[in-house]
Amino acid sequence: MIELSFNSSDKRVVAAMKAKGPQIRERLSDKLDSLMLELQRRIQQKLSGEVLEHRSGKALGSVIKQPMSTTETRIEGRVTAGGGPAFYLVYHERGGTRQYEIVPVNKKALAFFPRGSIGGSIASSNSPMTPGKPVVRGLYFRSGSQRGALKPGRVGTFHAAGGVVVMKVIHPPLPKRPVAASSLEELNAKIIDGLRQAAVEGLRA
Numbered sequence: 001m002i003e004l005s006f007n008s009s010d011k012r013v014v015a016a017m018k019a020k021g022p023q024i025r026e027r028l029s030d031k032l033d034s035l036m037l038e039l040q041r042r043i044q045q046k047l048s049g050e051v052l053e054h055r056s057g058k059a060l061g062s063v064i065k066q067p068m069s070t071t072e073t074r075i076e077g078r079v080t081a082g083g084g085p086a087f088y089l090v091y092h093e094r095g096g097t098r099q100y101e102i103v104p105v106n107k108k109a110l111a112f113f114p115r116g117s118i119g120g121s122i123a124s125s126n127s128p129m130t131p132g133k134p135v136v137r138g139l140y141f142r143s144g145s146q147r148g149a150l151k152p153g154r155v156g157t158f159h160a161a162g163g164v165v166v167m168k169v170i171h172p173p174l175p176k177r178p179v180a181a182s183s184l185e186e187l188n189a190k191i192i193d194g195l196r197q198a199a200v201e202g203l204r205a
Helices: 011-019 021-050 089-094 152-160 180-204
Strands: 100-102 110-112 164-166 169-171
């Protein structure tokens, strides 16, 4: 949250601001609206691979610039994120507080590459472990009730490519990777300077 106050300003400045209240509010509201749009875009940029990887689009879609709220004494602009199906963003923003257990839901075990599918490698006669190849293709069932399950005949290839099979995983607490707070901190000075300039323009209008 950023608060801009003129309570301790020169009495003549305060009087002038009261006299031109409508013009100043309009300039401040327009400026804050554009700054909140910039904040929204900055957060979305961090959710597009800069801080967190963009996958389903749920996190990006949850970043919303809310309508401006203006009264005689208050102008409020907000950008919200992490609502609905993207609730998990709060855990990235604040960091996890405890470790948690991951177990199979409808399978007998968990089969995965420790560094994700891009961490897979494929064996060849010239290079036993060539990283970065799309080895996951053909290893899993792609349709039907077994979709996503490791094919029994491909377990050897899966292991050779660096995959592991376990009954459960104890995941450490999520590291703190803020996207909203850090974006606001980066734009903090620009927002304050922009609002001050808008107030001056309102006084001169």
